[in-house]
Amino acid sequence: MIKVLFFARYREQLGCSELQLGEEAGNTVSSLRQLLSDKGENWAEVMRHPTTLVAINQTVVSDDASIAAGDEVAFFPPVTGG
């Protein structure tokens, strides 16, 4: 099982802040992105957005990063704090 989180604009756009996924998520960020894209056009849009950031266990990673059971994966737009 992995936990997938969505923040800010994406949370609103998907109407979803958290998902639990099993083995169907695959082992990499890329395979997870593919799975989520297939959930519908609004999901595909978030996943293909060129500036979407992804973090595994609170650290930003690239698409070839591996995902293991128990990981927390988060998708979010560029940050705008400060």
Add this chain to the structure above:
Amino acid sequence: MIKVLFFARYREQLGCSELQLGEEAGNTVSSLRQLLSDKGENWAEVMRHPTTLVAINQTVVSDDASIAAGDEVAFFPPVTGG
């Protein structure tokens, strides 16, 4: 008449914070420096010190600057505020 001021270390070293001088001061910073140097070894020392600054009417100037009647001329070491 011109007014000549000395600050900080120089004021102490010369035992003098202010002098009034007449035409003997000449028309330039150089001639004034020469006149003051002749007042004794401690004066000569201040005048030839390589980092001594001179201001005419509160603006730092170089040795070839002109002095006119009524001017306020100040000699002081590099500043150390802040």
Add this chain to the structure above:
Amino acid sequence: MPEISVQNEDFSVAAEYDLLCQEFGAGAVVMFSGRVRDMNLGDKVGGLCLEHYPAMTQSVLEAIVAEARDRWPLNAVRVIHRVGQLHAGDQIVFTGVASAHRGAAFDACEFIMDNLKTRAPFWKKEQTLEGDRWLEARQKDLDAAARWDEQERSADNCCQGTKA
């Protein structure tokens, strides 16, 4: 006093200054405070809602402060960021740095803010008369943060104008 606080409550710059000064030997304190602007992109802003990713916010801010301490000799560092509903004019973020050295205090304070802006997972949703809108990240902020990497890489290079 923790170095980092992420909170909904307001903060007191006066109280933070007193804490930063408690280390008697420090010569220099530099503080930054940011407040919610009442105008943005030509629209009147009533307020904004600040969302964040709590677990990540804390670890990113800790990493940024640790990097600042690696680069400069700092006596004390304090970072506060508010979250939740805020109104125009409210304080939103505070960074304070105490050091024996003026230049180190200025650089470290600005380094922390530039990195916070581009790395800490906060998102602002602005409330205007035209409706609510998520703010977009700005290239200017990315450029500001990138300078510090370049500065490190080019430390002893040609440039006379650097503030390294």
Add this chain to the structure above:
Amino acid sequence: MPEISVQNEDFSVAAEYDLLCQEFGAGAVVMFSGRVRDMNLGDKVGGLCLEHYPAMTQSVLEAIVAEARDRWPLNAVRVIHRVGQLHAGDQIVFTGVASAHRGAAFDACEFIMDNLKTRAPFWKKEQTLEGDRWLEARQKDLDAAARWDEQERSADNCCQGTKA
């Protein structure tokens, strides 16, 4: 409230911050405060006496603030420098800048301090157990002030590491 104060009395950073914030539209406030160090050059410092050249101090500080306002868009600027007898730990100097822009506020505040350090006619005489001594100007401060000239000259030059 004047922009510049040269005074013997202490100042309140909290009160200065509130004044800088009164301009509601400002997003960013950067403040610097310097205090008398209790150690310098390896000796314990009991206090120091600050002498200045009153007529020139005012005009130099005004010129520095005017230059800062020419270079950056600033909403409010405040400079305070104390003179006379001070003790270890006392506040000695304050510079506060409010701007819509974070980078402008940081740069202007540091620019004012760097120029104050090298151009404003203040002199410190330190009291230590070894006796009293006039402080020497430091090359580091001259270098810090010179960066701003070089930065202006080389604005669009090679340097990736500049903070211009």
